[in-house]
Amino acid sequence: MAGIMELLGMALGTFLIFSTLSMLYKDNPFFRVGQMAVLGSSIAHFILLNMQTVYNNAWTPLIGGDILMVIPLVLGLLMYSRLKKSTAWLARYPSSVLIGIGTGVMVAGTVSGQVLDQIAVTITDVLNGGGINSMIIAVGVVTSITFFVFTKEHTGVVGSSAKIGRKFLMISLGANWSGELVWYLTQLVGRLMYVKNFLTALMGG
Amino acid sequence: MIEPGSWLDLIFLALMTVLTNYYLKKATDGTLPNLRTIPAIAAIEEGVGKSIEEDKPVHYAMGASGGQLYSTLVSMTLTSFAFLKYLSTICARLGARLIVHMPYQTESLPMIEAMARDGYIAEGKEDEFRVEDLRYYGRGALAWTQGVTASYAQEGVGLNLSIGIFYSDCPISLEMAKIMGGLNVGGTGRWIMVYAFAMMCDYVFLGEEIYAAAAIVSQNPTMLSGIFVEELGKFFSIGMTLIGVILALVGLNIAPLLGV
Amino acid sequence: MSFLSKLGNIDYRWLYITSLILTAIPLFVPIGLTVTLSEPVKDYYAVIQDLPEGSVIAVSFGGSAALLDEQEAQFLATWKTIFSLGHKVLFYSTTEDGPMILTNHLGDKVKPEDYGYTYGVDYVELGFSPLGEPGQASFATDIRGVYQVDRRGTPLDDLPMMDNFNNWEGIDLLIYQYTSCTDIEFAVRQWTVPYQTEVIATTLGCCGPMAAPYYPSQIAGFLSGSGAGTELEVLSGNPGPGAAMSDSKSIGILPQLIFIAFGNIAYFAKMYSKEEER
């Protein structure tokens, strides 16, 4: 049998499930209260976890002698300069550090991972006896890239290729929709199981 | 000294750098050819007009996780910033209220405020910029989608422009804006979520189109130059795939040339 | 407007309510449908099975508590499979929720100790670090650069399993678990491409199409969604939460399919009546 706190938690959870779903009918105060509760919970959770990250990744190494850790701490604090108009520009420094690092990593990984390798895989599939399927994939790759060409009007050969590419893209979009739909349906089943478990616990099951 | 198998990557990057410089020069001279039109760009201003007519705010959504500065998706974040600045300029010029639904990454918030404010400054109306219309919801799609939906319901939605890094948050935000009568315009570079935009938006930027559109709306020659560089990359990809497949059919493998 | 045309304008809320009711019914009245196995799942299972006993598996765990309904079946069946084969496991969490989920799983649902495992010798849990792609790259080259201590605060050098083991060279298989669909690229770019580490993946159903282009050349097998979790449960003979969900999904989807049919009937009815008018 569930304890009182567990039961209370499940009751709160069940209320929040229905308050969230109620928005599908129309806006209402229950939805709004639930939304505000989530806002508080989400920010609290995020702050706590980040405080833990600061403690583990920066503070502990710093007091352990890793003096370099002062730099990211100061850069992080500079973000707050945005709150005052006269100092707002200082926030560009930490932003630039992050963008520089992000861009460097992205550029280095993207050339092979998402361009050259993808072309190579398309080719080797054909080479390794992928048969008609590998040819269909190759046609899909070439024609769908053509769809994204901006400097040529989509007429003639480019237009025909782009048109075929669009069909491939549409099938892919449909498949993506389907993958998400069934996932979300699973989530709905999970929430209904939660409510069922609450009702069972409430009845002393 | 050079990581084995990285030569082609480096050559590719070096070529892109040289070409960017070349097209930058052409862009500055005003000799770049025209780009095909993307209807969704014109829809943005139309949507701001609609919002004013209906006396409803314009919403800008970057995605619950759309503020990634140090990830591999940083390009999409920067693209989103370009659209935000463009939108805030139009809103300031036409007098529409702009609500920005910010992502959870707090490190991106200073830049978001800067971009949103920039448009108002450009139109000489900084006093009309409202910081309280920059909305923050904490971490996760849960708080973000709930907050955005509540905002649509409570404050109305004229235009909803959604550009950036979207995960499983846009199916709610886009559909709710649609149901509540908003004009949906948007796109993401994350192919997996493009379906939601294709199905729920009145005007959509399909995948990679957001990069091209950002360059066009920025009217900045440096950004336009990038489109031509990536176009060459596309022709290279098409060419390599075609040649590679044809040669593969006769048993020749050019994949090792690609570093694989 | 004809009856058929009206089928295209039904209030969405009817779709919502019928879906809700039909999804709920099988929870009270189970049907018990059979499961068909797919290739990526069979390969996923085969890769773990084919490892020599005592191999080291790294689990990059990016689980989210909010998404457990979709993935818990995959996780539990995977843990059971690994532990029953006696492989060593190095868990590291890339999401905040990761350690909490693992606490629940390893401390309660699938206890490694029940399979004769000893902490520090047969498995290690490294805790959470927000590893994006750069983090994965760092982990692959220098584990101690990212984690000095395990989740319990023990220095890695004090754990027997971590002796002479600090990078990709000590890892025989990476199980890459993620929920953000494009993150599959992190594994490909930072593990498969540079080190040819064998990688299998587990993810959400919606991410399956995005993982597919990398299978089987760069990702040797993958599980996407609770359906794949159910398949792994069947394949490995470890029944779990996946099976219970199957029936509800089967029935809950029906209104969607019917409404799509309605939309098309209405469209073609309108087209037909226009043709008639002409």
Next chain:
Amino acid sequence: MSTILRREVPKIIVMVFGILMILGSYTTIPIFDTIKAELTSWTMTISAVSVWLGAVYATYANYQLYQRNKKDGTVHLIYFVVPFIVFGLQFGAGILYGVESAQYLWYFTNIYSNIGATVYAVMFFTLASSAYRTFIASSWDATALLAGGLIYTLRQIPLFQAWLPGIVGFGEWVMLVPNVGGGRGAVIAAALGALALGVRTLMGQEATVTEGA
């Protein structure tokens, strides 16, 4: 001077840090590997330190909303205080007992992860209504969208796996062949777009990095 500090220095920072990361990826020189690992750990710290900034924006917006709506009744006072109460209780539990304590997990499970899961459930409905509206075979493009969606849906549902044995193979084929063809093309195109922007950024030519009030 001011322009240099405000515009040029950030540009240089972007370039230097970006190039350091590229060197860390493409060279075998150990120092660059070390720098890359160090910088990576910095990103987490910078990001984590800035976390309270979100709370500032949220509090300000919430307060202003309350000020604007308070004349419409006490319900707005409830909307205003609820996030503070929940924040206080959950944050307090986290600080006092730790984020892995039963006390904290009570809030985390019943509010945070529960609503998180429910939001995904809501998406089932929003996807359903959007499909009802758009999955109409009104053109070849729309038919392709409908076909991709429908076939893969049937493949994933146990009922249809039992009723239509061929659907599993056909659904897999759709996912692994035409979907891969289209998806791979889109991925390559988007990667090139991101790369072009990345190269521009590293050259200090990306407007969004250097502009901004």
